[in-house]
Amino acid sequence: ATVAVIGLGYIGLPTAAILAGKGLHVIGVDVNPYTVEAVNEGRVPFVEPDLGIHVAGAVSQGHLVAQSTTPQADAYIVAVPTPFREDKTADLVYVEQAARKIAPQIQPGNLVILESTSPPGTTQRMADVILALRPDLAAEANDGEATVLFAHCPERVLPGRIMIELVMNDRIIGGLTPEAATAAAALYSTFCQGGIHLTDAATAEMAKLVENAYRDVNIAFANELSVISSNLGIDVWNLIELANHHPRVNILQPGPGVGGHCIAVDPWFIVSADPENSRLIRTAREVNDAKPDHVVAAVESAMAGHESPTIAALGLAFKANVDDMRESPAVEIVRRLADSNPGARIVVGSPFSESDLPEDLAAFGNVSLTGTDAAVDAADVVVLLVDHDAFREITPEQLAGKKIVDTRGFWRA
Ligand code: SAJ
Secondary structure (H helix, E strand, O other), rough: OOOEEEEOOOHHHHHHHHHHHOEEEEEEEEEHHHHHHHHOOOOOOOOOHHHHHHHHHHHHHHHOEEOOOOOOOOOEEEEEOOOOOOOOOOOOOOHHHHHHHOOOOOOOOEEEEEEOOOOHHHHHHHHHHHEEEEEEOOOOHOOOOOOOEEEOOOOOOOOOHHHHHHOEEEEEEEEHHHHHHHHHHHOOOOOOOOOOEEHHHHHHHHHHHHHHHHOOOHHHHHHHHHHHHHHOOOHHHHHHHHOOOOOOOOOOOOOOOOOOOOOOHHHHHHHHOOHHHHHHHHHHHHHHHHHHHHHHHHHHHHOOOOOOOEEEEOOOOOOOOOOOOOOHHHHHHHHHHHHHHOOOOOEOOOOOOOOOOOOHHOOOEEEEEOHHHHHHHHHOOEEOOOOHHHHHHHHHHHHHOOEEEEEOOOOOO
């Protein structure tokens, strides 16, 4: 069977590589020519443990090829971005584009799976776009029988552990029809060792959003505690560790804020589906989005008394050991510090310093990117923004005499 995977990003490329590793013929499709070129050379355009070896293997065996046009296939997996707009609603333009390109290729009996995280109703909308362009395939033209199968199969993998979690996690599969769910389950069972749970498409869409909103609410609780504790002169990490000795309490870790393309975004899709009743979910988002304000204030108070201070900002990624800077609170904090303190020099130390400084940070004349040691050595104030393992190499001697703002409890005694 031939599977076309539309969108070779953080989800599409690992899924394509795993399916190809199982011997299926996989055609990866991406609008970005650099991504297509990289994949065809067996390279990976972003950092994710173990992905490179899977892609290189699948390409060299001829099971995975990449191209920029949408081919004919037995199954299509759509894994394109669903960004959110200024007004916090989902932008479905990439899903619609993918649907319009699938429409001319699709044949009766084909399966179309939406993997992108989407507001409830999106799988139906994708089907509507395809069938409007192909009325010959619509149920009305075929004695009331659907001839194309549509399903939603949200991914739930954790960046940094994608290759393991793709195989081991349970999957929820929601079909527009029960037949579609069963067909999608057959495809995923070629590689998924976790349980596969069948439902309808809208419930599957909502389940994914709810999982991330659950985590966001819990992180907001920890972040709110960190602000309260700091005002009360209490060590929040010690506090949480103690409270977590209770058998039914499991508080998460506070940090500089919540980033990444999932948890910082998905809860808004629930809020926009029912604004009036999403009070807790909205407030959690607001609490987490406000956390960078507190970090900026802490750094500015640590800078006080320095004429033209140098600040080492350690880490830009949204979390440890990845190079993904989407919605990263670390980037936001550096931007705000640079903007409101033109007299300060900000040296970003990153284990991924081979990557470029994001454009909006590079635009500030007072921000530069270096290796970790150079950043720390130059600094008056060190602000730890990401708990990358590589920062464990920093010695107490290097930090001696410097003001420290540790947003992750990384160096707590
Ligand atoms: N964070 C904290 N404190 C914590 C845990 C996380 O501040 O105790 C922060 C992180 O630093 C980061 C953000 O939250 O900025 C999100 O990180 P994460 O590791 O919780 O999650 P993601 O965004 O990498 O991946 C999530 C996962 N969802 C859940 O755990 C419910 C993953 O399973 C999903 O597949 C992924 O979102 C997604 O694609 O939706």
